[in-house]
Every structure is written in C-alpha cells, then in structure tokens.
Amino acid sequence: MKCYLLFIAATLATCQGLPVLDTYLRWIQSSTLKDIESHQSDAEKIINHALYGPAQNQSYNRLAEFTDTFGSRIAGSQNLENAIDYMVTKLKEDGLDNVHTEAAQVPHWVRGNESAVMISPRYHPMAMLGLGSSIGTPPEGVTADVLVVTSFDDLKAKASKAKGKIIVYNQQYVSYGKTVQYRALGAREAAKVGGVASLIRSVTPFSIYSPHTGWQDYDDNVTKIPTACITIEDAEMMQRMQERGVKIRVTLKMEAKNLPPVMSRNTVAEIKGSKYPEQVVLVSGHLDSWDVGQGAMDDGGGAFISWQALSIIRQLGLQPKRTIRMVLWTAEEEGGFGSQQYYKEHKKNIDNFDLVMESDDGTFMPLGFQFAGNSAARTIMQKVLEPIQKVQSIPLLSGAEGEDIDEWISAGVPGGSIATDQNKYFKFHHTNADTMTVQDPTEMNICTALWTVVAYTVADMEDMLPR
Amino acid sequence: MKCYLLFIAATLATCQGLPVLDTYLRWIQSSTLKDIESHQSDAEKIINHALYGPAQNQSYNRLAEFTDTFGSRIAGSQNLENAIDYMVTKLKEDGLDNVHTEAAQVPHWVRGNESAVMISPRYHPMAMLGLGSSIGTPPEGVTADVLVVTSFDDLKAKASKAKGKIIVYNQQYVSYGKTVQYRALGAREAAKVGGVASLIRSVTPFSIYSPHTGWQDYDDNVTKIPTACITIEDAEMMQRMQERGVKIRVTLKMEAKNLPPVMSRNTVAEIKGSKYPEQVVLVSGHLDSWDVGQGAMDDGGGAFISWQALSIIRQLGLQPKRTIRMVLWTAEEEGGFGSQQYYKEHKKNIDNFDLVMESDDGTFMPLGFQFAGNSAARTIMQKVLEPIQKVQSIPLLSGAEGEDIDEWISAGVPGGSIATDQNKYFKFHHTNADTMTVQDPTEMNICTALWTVVAYTVADMEDMLPR
Numbered sequence: 001m002k003c004y005l006l007f008i009a010a011t012l013a014t015c016q017g018l019p020v021l022d023t024y025l026r027w028i029q030s031s032t033l034k035d036i037e038s039h040q041s042d043a044e045k046i047i048n049h050a051l052y053g054p055a056q057n058q059s060y061n062r063l064a065e066f067t068d069t070f071g072s073r074i075a076g077s078q079n080l081e082n083a084i085d086y087m088v089t090k091l092k093e094d095g096l097d098n099v100h101t102e103a104a105q106v107p108h109w110v111r112g113n114e115s116a117v118m119i120s121p122r123y124h125p126m127a128m129l130g131l132g133s134s135i136g137t138p139p140e141g142v143t144a145d146v147l148v149v150t151s152f153d154d155l156k157a158k159a160s161k162a163k164g165k166i167i168v169y170n171q172q173y174v175s176y177g178k179t180v181q182y183r184a185l186g187a188r189e190a191a192k193v194g195g196v197a198s199l200i201r202s203v204t205p206f207s208i209y210s211p212h213t214g215w216q217d218y219d220d221n222v223t224k225i226p227t228a229c230i231t232i233e234d235a236e237m238m239q240r241m242q243e244r245g246v247k248i249r250v251t252l253k254m255e256a257k258n259l260p261p262v263m264s265r266n267t268v269a270e271i272k273g274s275k276y277p278e279q280v281v282l283v284s285g286h287l288d289s290w291d292v293g294q295g296a297m298d299d300g301g302g303a304f305i306s307w308q309a310l311s312i313i314r315q316l317g318l319q320p321k322r323t324i325r326m327v328l329w330t331a332e333e334e335g336g337f338g339s340q341q342y343y344k345e346h347k348k349n350i351d352n353f354d355l356v357m358e359s360d361d362g363t364f365m366p367l368g369f370q371f372a373g374n375s376a377a378r379t380i381m382q383k384v385l386e387p388i389q390k391v392q393s394i395p396l397l398s399g400a401e402g403e404d405i406d407e408w409i410s411a412g413v414p415g416g417s418i419a420t421d422q423n424k425y426f427k428f429h430h431t432n433a434d435t436m437t438v439q440d441p442t443e444m445n446i447c448t449a450l451w452t453v454v455a456y457t458v459a460d461m462e463d464m465l466p467r
Numbered sequence: 468m469k470c471y472l473l474f475i476a477a478t479l480a481t482c483q484g485l486p487v488l489d490t491y492l493r494w495i496q497s498s499t500l501k502d503i504e505s506h507q508s509d510a511e512k513i514i515n516h517a518l519y520g521p522a523q524n525q526s527y528n529r530l531a532e533f534t535d536t537f538g539s540r541i542a543g544s545q546n547l548e549n550a551i552d553y554m555v556t557k558l559k560e561d562g563l564d565n566v567h568t569e570a571a572q573v574p575h576w577v578r579g580n581e582s583a584v585m586i587s588p589r590y591h592p593m594a595m596l597g598l599g600s601s602i603g604t605p606p607e608g609v610t611a612d613v614l615v616v617t618s619f620d621d622l623k624a625k626a627s628k629a630k631g632k633i634i635v636y637n638q639q640y641v642s643y644g645k646t647v648q649y650r651a652l653g654a655r656e657a658a659k660v661g662g663v664a665s666l667i668r669s670v671t672p673f674s675i676y677s678p679h680t681g682w683q684d685y686d687d688n689v690t691k692i693p694t695a696c697i698t699i700e701d702a703e704m705m706q707r708m709q710e711r712g713v714k715i716r717v718t719l720k721m722e723a724k725n726l727p728p729v730m731s732r733n734t735v736a737e738i739k740g741s742k743y744p745e746q747v748v749l750v751s752g753h754l755d756s757w758d759v760g761q762g763a764m765d766d767g768g769g770a771f772i773s774w775q776a777l778s779i780i781r782q783l784g785l786q787p788k789r790t791i792r793m794v795l796w797t798a799e800e801e802g803g804f805g806s807q808q809y810y811k812e813h814k815k816n817i818d819n820f821d822l823v824m825e826s827d828d829g830t831f832m833p834l835g836f837q838f839a840g841n842s843a844a845r846t847i848m849q850k851v852l853e854p855i856q857k858v859q860s861i862p863l864l865s866g867a868e869g870e871d872i873d874e875w876i877s878a879g880v881p882g883g884s885i886a887t888d889q890n891k892y893f894k895f896h897h898t899n900a901d902t903m904t905v906q907d908p909t910e911m912n913i914c915t916a917l918w919t920v921v922a923y924t925v926a927d928m929e930d931m932l933p934r
Binding site for chain 2: 206241428432
C-alpha cells in the first residue's frame, strides 16, 4: 500500500517539486531505508553462510554433480525431462515449499550428424555447428562455390554473385548484442540473394578453433536454407583465399530436423511468505541448454544460484514476509518458450510480483547488479546491496537482462540480474566448452550471496518495491 | 682471429684480474663495439624497410598464402614434401643464393581415425588427439574402466588399482617445460602399472574444449599402449566423477600407425658472404608441423621470419662479410630429425658457425632476445640490439631456445632465439587452432626486424662472436 503512495509521491515530487509531497516522500524513504537496515544482520548471516559456512561451494558442487550426470539438456530432449525430474526430487529433498512443475510446449529441433568440408582449393574438414531451427541438407549434402562477405551491406554489394553460392559471413565481432544478428538472420538474408546455404563466423571475441551454435530465425516468406556456424579461423582463411582469387568449394551435410513441438516443464519451488504469501520475489535461471557442452555456464550457474538462494534461506531458518519463488525455465535457448507460457498464466497476478530476477549472463565474479526500476526503487536497491559491498564491490547498474524476465520488466515489474565479464562469457557460450571448468566455486559463492541477500531483503521488507 | 684473443683475454682477465690483459680486453671490446656502431644506419634501414617499407607485412602475407595453400605438414607426409618444393621455388624466385635441400630420414607416423567415448556413467564422445608415435588400438577399440590420477606420484600410490584400466592423467598445468612430461611419459608409466591405455589432460594453461597433440616416448622395455590427449574439461570431469565413486568406462579407438621411416629434406638458402663466405650466421625455423591446425605459429612464423631476414637483406642490396644461411628444418616435431642430420653433416665446420638462431616459440610481440654465449659475446649482443630498442624494448635474456639448434649451442656455438608470451603460445600449440588467426602482421614485422638486424650485424662484423 505504502509503495503506491511512494510511487505517487515520487512522481508528483519529481514532476512538480511540491514541498509537501517531497517531505512525505523523504519520510517514507527514510522509513523504508530503516526497514532495510533492520535486515543487515540477516544479510550478514546469509553472506557468512554462503561464503564461509555450510553453504560454501554448495552451488558449485550441486551444479557439478548435475552437469556431470546429465550433460547437455536441449529443449525437446528426454535428457532435459530427466534433468527436470532430478531437480524436482532434489528440491523436495531440500525441504522447499510447493515444489512442482508447470507445463510448456517447446520446439523440438534435432541436430543429427553434420559436417562442412572444403573440397577446393584443398581438402579441409571444418569444425562447425548447425544452428538451432536450421533445416538439414539432402543426404548427399549441398556442394557449392563459396562467396565470402563481411557484413549484410557487403552481401548486398555482392548480391549479383550470390546465386547458387554458399554464403560465408566473416563479420567482425563487435559485441554479442550487435554481432548475433549474423547468426540469427544470416540464412534468410543469404537466401534472399539466391544463396543455397550459409556458414557464419561464430559470434565470439576469441577462438581456439571453436564453433558456437545458437538459435536462428527463418522468415516464412523466404526460402529456408541450411545454416551453421564455423570458426573464426576458417572464415578468415576463406576470406583471404577469395581476396587472392582462389575458388573455394564446400560440401555441407546436415541431418538437422525440426520435429513437432513437445511438452516440457518449468520447475518451481518456493519459500512461502509469512505475511504476504501471495506476493512474490522471483529468482530464476533456465535449466535447458544447447545440445553441445554441458550447460554449466549457460545457464546451470544461474539456475543453481537461484536454487541456492532458497536453500540458504531455509538452512538459516529465515522466513521472509512474502514468497520467494524459484523458477527454472525450460526452452530459453529457443526463444523463451517456458517463460512465455509462465507469463501467460501468471500475468493476471502481476501486481503481486514484487521483483523478478534472472541470472543468465554467467555466474562469474559479479561486476554489478543490474536493476530495472524507477528512481525510488533504485534508492532502495542501493541500500539493499550495502551489506554485500564488504565482500565485493557491486555497483547498482541499469537495465536488468534476461530473456525470461523481459516481459515482466516491460510490463513494469522491477527486475534484477548480475553483470559479469562478457568477454569471458562469450568465449564459451554455446560451445562444447560450456562445462564446469569455466565455473569457479568462490565466484559462485559470491553470486549466491548477492542473489540471496537481494531476494531475501526485498521479500522481507514491509513494502513492495515502488514501480 | 681477434675473437680468439678476446676470448683468451676475457678468460684470463676474469680468472686472474691481470691489469695488462684487462686493458687489452677493453681495447678490443671498444674496437668491436665501434664496428657494431658503424652498422647502425644499416640496422635502421632494415627496421624501416621491415616495418614501414616494401617488406611491411610481407612475412605475414607470405605465411598466410603458404599455410592457406598447404595446411598442416607432418613429417612423412607428401604434403610436407610439396610444401618444401614450393619453398624451393619461392626462395629461388626471391633471388637468394645456393637454394637447395639436404636429405634427412624422418619418422612416418599416421593418425588415422580416432575416438574416445565415455560409455558409462553416460554416453559422452570426448574431444581427443592421439599422440605422435602412439600405437593404434584393435579395430574394436580398447574398452576399460578409468583410473584418474593427478601426478606420477599419485599413479604410484594407486598402482594396485591400475591393472587393466585406462589411466587418465589430470595433472595441473605448471609450465610447458614441467608439465609436458605427462604427455611424453604418461603411456610408459601407465603401462608399468598395468594400464591398457592412457588419456592425458592436454598440456595447456587454457582450453575451449581443446585437445592438443604432440610427441610421446615409449620405453622399448615397457609394453606399448595407445595414448592420446583429452581436454582439461573432460579430465576434470572424470576426476570429479571418480571422487564421487562413480564408475567410468571409456572406449578408445585409434587407427594410429608407425610406418617405416621416409626421406624428407631440410630447406636451405643463403646470402653469400663477401669476405668470409665460409663463415655462417644461421637463421632457422622448422617447416614441418603437426597434422592438426596449419602450423602457422608452430613453426610457420619462425620459418618465415627467417626467410624474410634473407629477403630483406637482398631487397636492400646489403652484402654481409660472412654468409647468412637460412635452414628450414624438417621433422622437428618428432624430435629434431632434420636438424640432427644437419648437425651430423656440418659439425666438422663448427668453427665457422658464428651464431645459430631459431625462432620456434612463436612470432608474437618479442619480449626479449634470448642469447646463449659468454659474457664478452653478451656485451656485443647488447650493442647489436640497440637500434631495435627504438621500436620495441627488447632486453637481452639468457638461454637461447630451439630444439634444432641445441646441439650447436651445447657444442659452444653462440645461439639466439625470441622470447614471447608463452601463456598465449601454449593455448594454440599443437591444436587445430594453430592458424593465421593467431598471427599478427605487425608483430611479425617486429620479429622480422629483430631477426634481420641481429643476423646482418653479426654477419657483417669483422670478427666472429667470441665463444
């Protein structure tokens, strides 16, 4: 209730500078900040428990056992469903409340065998990974001359040479956000100018001959052509060859298939709120992964620090006023199918969603807490983060990130996520190297402490965050 | 002649502190240093030509065309012989003197198809590379339980459990020099305690699920078992599984074969000396590579800056007093077969070998010039390096490195090599990622300038280096 007054007061004070409302706003803020301060000793308990106590390395160890046991978990696979069953068992064993799953229909893309071989000017099998949703090739493959381009503009400039060619994109890596368009749209743009397949330089700042997979988007009005990512190394080599006037010919074989959608599940567990159980602070990560690597970083880490937040609160015998709900999304990699279904079913209760958090950028050493919310809420979050600053400097940043929480944030719910070293993250992203080797127990402890302190403090404040 | 006096003088002065000899030594040194100073303008010409003139990026571009054309060049392969033929043609086209090859017998190991698949606790095909000289497995492979060890000591401690097992080494990476023993000796040590195969964590500080190959050494008195490198990621995972008491079973299949030795060739070209043509400054790298990647870094870079040194001297119309000889060794990777043959045939002229240089640690930005020689020679080399310091700080370091020049250095010939960032080098070493992508044209220009200034100045001094 008070939070709405705070919101109105903040808005009016900001817009009109009214002195009475301003005073009232300060009074409310000061009362809220005192409320947060009263949680400081709980926050310290959480931090000590996560970093030095019985929960030390627990999220890492649980994740190691999970990923070692199941490996990769692509949407549509039985392996993902087995992994979900395993999580339900573990969450129940952990004594959490209301452990259950919620159904969601998900795509079912299957890779099959695949290869890309340069057959001219010399025989050179290339490391590659077909892209999610790509069609396959005929069994004999697609064999064609190569046209290398460095951008969509370059493709347009060379459009007259593209017909019947395999289009190789050798775009520079700028950032994942900017460069991923080549993976997502490379096939459709190639097809528009008559390309018969596309091979895209992997979207990464660094390679040890490492192909990266990921989802791609056909346009229903454009011919669908098979598409895969190759390494930086081979994309650069083919460009050099083309610049020398060398004719390049490649055979691409892909058994990839888009099968009918299947049912999967979001996995849910809670710490039930004592006073406002219908109000929710949501912590999340996605349990599905690509079908390469083991989904330890993307997004096992995010999923397991979310579990760990609930686990630590239960271990410490804390009970927040409102419910902390963990959701492990399904089929994030294909475009957030699990979270979209969840939003559809739960948006009617949107007023009760206090804060939605997702960790899906890696659980490396946190470089900041990304927060989407108004300035009054930012003031509160700044205070919430105070206890963790003794462990690691964690500035409050703008703009929470997470495909699975975007709809909630767009609808006005405050959102949170963890900023990490993205240059490191995208070296391993969607590759066979997404394993426990990139995870560090201490870094996961600190992410866990941050995640738990934020979730618990916000869930136990008297008021919901202003929005 | 004077250099012998210098040597005697230096030795006596050092041992006995005689004032007369000390004075004589200083006089000689000062005359030698003046000789070097007189080469400063030639050195500057070389540097300008290599960095900003017509030779800018030439070594990089030549190497790119070479590696793009031939790819990998393992000893014993027709591809290496074709690459040697190509080099002979190019060296002749470049107008160099005495272009020829010298025969050397080399091992002929062939990889064939290979795989390592974890079949229990779950199906997990592992990235792997068989090790050079390894025997193959029977066609159905070797299937056995796994014993993970972290060191040779740990293997001894667990020896009673090793019989019939596939031994997995999950040793920590300390440095290449220290850690490579597991790759070299892992199979024989495993066999001694009854292991049926060995899988060794790749010798690298960093992995993107990257297996590294390399040579390994059987002991003729110990059963030979198949051996390969796996990734850091899988070695670590198997150790975690073992610590949890999980039984691991792996099927290893390798078609590897040790075929009869074949003839290969060292490739030689020269700038003939004007005054002491029988005296030689030798610059070198090895032309062979592993059968993965494209041998751009190991050791295309070293080979091509050595060619470039001669090329630049010819382009500038310089003619040193003694001969600068480039040798591109064959079969370095198998243990220096080309260079051993060369030493055997040329050691009778060892007194005429003034300085032997090899670049085989990467042609990244030089961090120093490694030099093996006595203190009088070091004083000279310090002076020789002066002109290059304006471009890049290049301290004179101790202990030249290079498998192909070791015998000469051990026999007392001064030796030189380039120190580079070894943490970077060993990320790519003996992998599919050894391609032009790790090479940088500017860094190669600077390596070339350094290599050429040293070779030319030493070759054109009146005296040979003291030894």
